[in-house]
Amino acid sequence: MSVSRDDLMAAARAAAEGAYAPYSKFLVGAALAFADGSVVSGANVENVSYGLSLCAETVAAGKAMSEGRRGGLVAVAVSGPKAHAITPCGRCRQVLVELAMLDGSDPLVWCDGPGGVREFRLSQLLPEAFSEL
Ligand SMILES: [Zn+2]
Numbered sequence: 001m002s003v004s005r006d007d008l009m010a011a012a013r014a015a016a017e018g019a020y021a022p023y024s025k026f027l028v029g030a031a032l033a034f035a036d037g038s039v040v041s042g043a044n045v046e047n048v049s050y051g052l053s054l055c056a057e058t059v060a061a062g063k064a065m066s067e068g069r070r071g072g073l074v075a076v077a078v079s080g081p082k083a084h085a086i087t088p089c090g091r092c093r094q095v096l097v098e099l100a101m102l103d104g105s106d107p108l109v110w111c112d113g114p115g116g117v118r119e120f121r122l123s124q125l126l127p128e129a130f131s132e133l
Pocket of ligand 1: 055056057058088089090091092093
């Protein structure tokens with residue numbers, strides 16, 4: 001059972017509504033789809049000490065891993081303000097790789113933007129990712 005691109009992007013857009021971004025006002029949502037059909041979403045969480053802020057993808061991956069998920073990641077959707085094309089930042093790419101590499105998966109990454117949804121493989125976004133596994 002898999003989640004469609006449209007459904008996962010809708011989950012990412014809905015997740016953005018939960019963002020805590022009082023400083024940047026840049027609301028981002030991410031949704032992770034797993035092989036069992038489940039979806040885990042997250043939104044960015046800022047902090048007055050800006051460097052402590054967390055991106056939506058990192059929040060979603062942290063939620064998933066703290067719920068015991070280890071691999072099975074088949075797709076990621078990321079959405080932000082309508083005027084901006086969104087891709088995961090470098091840190092989030094490595095965070096997503098941690099979840100994906102536990103079972104050797106290479107999930108699709110769907111990135112929202114004004115020109116439509118762009119599709120990548122995580123390995124395209126972060127080739128030669130750091131790994132000790
Ligand atoms: Zn990030």
